Amino acid sequence: MQFPRNKIVAVMGGSGSGKTTILRLIGGLISPDAGQVRVFGEAIGQSTSSKLYQQRRNMGMLFQHGALFTDLSVFENVAFPLREHTNLPESLMHDLVLLKLNAVGLRNAAQLKPSEISGGMARRVALARAVALDPQLIMYDEPFAGLDPISMGVTANLIRQLNDALGLTSILVSHDVQESFAIADYVYFLSEGTVVAQGTPTEMLMSEHPYVQQFVNAYVDGPVPFHYPGKSLAQDLGIGVAHD
Amino acid sequence: MISQLGHGVRAWLNEMGFAFRTLWAIFINGMGLWKRPRLITTQLHFIGNYSLVIILVSGLFVGFVLAYQGYYTLNRYGSEEALGLLVALSLTRELGPVITALLFAGRAGTSLTAEIGLMKAGEQLAAMEMMAVNPIQRVLAPRFIAGLIAMPVLAILFTAMGIWGGYLVGVQLVGVDAGAFWSQMQGGVDLRDDIGNGIIKSIVFGIAVTFIAIYQGYQAQPTPDGVSRATTRTVVISSLMVLWLDFVLTALMFK
Numbered sequence: 001m002q003f004p005r006n007k008i009v010a011v012m013g014g015s016g017s018g019k020t021t022i023l024r025l026i027g028g029l030i031s032p033d034a035g036q037v038r039v040f041g042e043a044i045g046q047s048t049s050s051k052l053y054q055q056r057r058n059m060g061m062l063f064q065h066g067a068l069f070t071d072l073s074v075f076e077n078v079a080f081p082l083r084e085h086t087n088l089p090e091s092l093m094h095d096l097v098l099l100k101l102n103a104v105g106l107r108n109a110a111q112l113k114p115s116e117i118s119g120g121m122a123r124r125v126a127l128a129r130a131v132a133l134d135p136q137l138i139m140y141d142e143p144f145a146g147l148d149p150i151s152m153g154v155t156a157n158l159i160r161q162l163n164d165a166l167g168l169t170s171i172l173v174s175h176d177v178q179e180s181f182a183i184a185d186y187v188y189f190l191s192e193g194t195v196v197a198q199g200t201p202t203e204m205l206m207s208e209h210p211y212v213q214q215f216v217n218a219y220v221d222g223p224v225p226f227h228y229p230g231k232s233l234a235q236d237l238g239i240g241v242a243h244d
Numbered sequence: 245m246i247s248q249l250g251h252g253v254r255a256w257l258n259e260m261g262f263a264f265r266t267l268w269a270i271f272i273n274g275m276g277l278w279k280r281p282r283l284i285t286t287q288l289h290f291i292g293n294y295s296l297v298i299i300l301v302s303g304l305f306v307g308f309v310l311a312y313q314g315y316y317t318l319n320r321y322g323s324e325e326a327l328g329l330l331v332a333l334s335l336t337r338e339l340g341p342v343i344t345a346l347l348f349a350g351r352a353g354t355s356l357t358a359e360i361g362l363m364k365a366g367e368q369l370a371a372m373e374m375m376a377v378n379p380i381q382r383v384l385a386p387r388f389i390a391g392l393i394a395m396p397v398l399a400i401l402f403t404a405m406g407i408w409g410g411y412l413v414g415v416q417l418v419g420v421d422a423g424a425f426w427s428q429m430q431g432g433v434d435l436r437d438d439i440g441n442g443i444i445k446s447i448v449f450g451i452a453v454t455f456i457a458i459y460q461g462y463q464a465q466p467t468p469d470g471v472s473r474a475t476t477r478t479v480v481i482s483s484l485m486v487l488w489l490d491f492v493l494t495a496l497m498f499k
Contacts, residue, residue, distance in 0.1 A: 061374040067367035068368075069368055
């Protein structure tokens, strides 16, 4: 799989297809059993942990539910990576955090606690936090899951705008076809840990691959069966099976 | 059966190895925290100050009961003047460190486990990792150091309250002579052997309880059930560990 600079690449697939695992591999949170992950030309997680932390400073990750620090305010959540990695004076820190929050439309929510904001807002705060250190690569883990249509549109627009304005490389893990196809430049389809199809969103819409067709058109049955594999109903009910 | 036993022993050794590696990582990362004392003082407030009420009230009541029970026994031999000494020695050598550690495990240990476990379940620790911040240094080490400092201080306060409680019941209620109560205590309690050993015990218990609590949180399954089990394990393992360590330390310090 390749994720070129300045592009948004969507990684799509059903639950359990290995989408999030790919993000965790790129972030060095887990190690591959085989093969290699290279980010900015360097292998990930194969040397010391300090090297890995250094590599992560160029990455940002938006977790599925935001993963905000619940004991800190919205402002302090965004300030967290800056406080940890820089020695900026407080006035500059203040301005920088407010600008980041302004970019996601939540400058006026700076003093609220994560428990006081909605799921969609939490996702946007996490996005502001993820770009606080101006990373070159940003990974989104299911950024649209559980959002109302307005929040979904806002988040999708933000992902596209941030990518273009900051010249980022974005990896978007999602199973939301409409929103992902609207902003992605390239799409990978995963099933059971394997890439089954890839191409631009337009190519994918016209693809005749049965898995892509089932996924894009939301067919109930297909390569991904409706029934969990195992015994048949007849076997379970004992119909047509001789009893001792 | 032999293979099961072997499997169990290997799993136990594996767990122990991982636990000691984590403890070592906490020590190493904790050393860098002198530049950021605020991280430790915040936790000290959370772990220490919030445990004060339960520790002080328990100390007072243990002192009350100790004075009644001590008087009941000593009175039979006509040596109730030794009540002050009995109360002070019981508290400084044994009850102060042990009961404080058990209460500390219930009050502060459980909240540490639940907090760290929920941070893990909410992917906050993974988010920290991805922000190139080591959670062992940012989350575990400050809590460990704060527990290490808070535990002996709490044990000393517990003991002081216990002695005051013993005085209230023994002298004010039961009628032991105040002069005898205090002078016997002053003459019989040794600074190094009694108070010093009690403080050493409380430091060891502090290390054990705090480490068990944060390790259980860090290793918890990131589910509601997993965090609940980890919290229970914290209380069970640290209580048993405190009692076992108390036996070992008492045997080592016994003259």
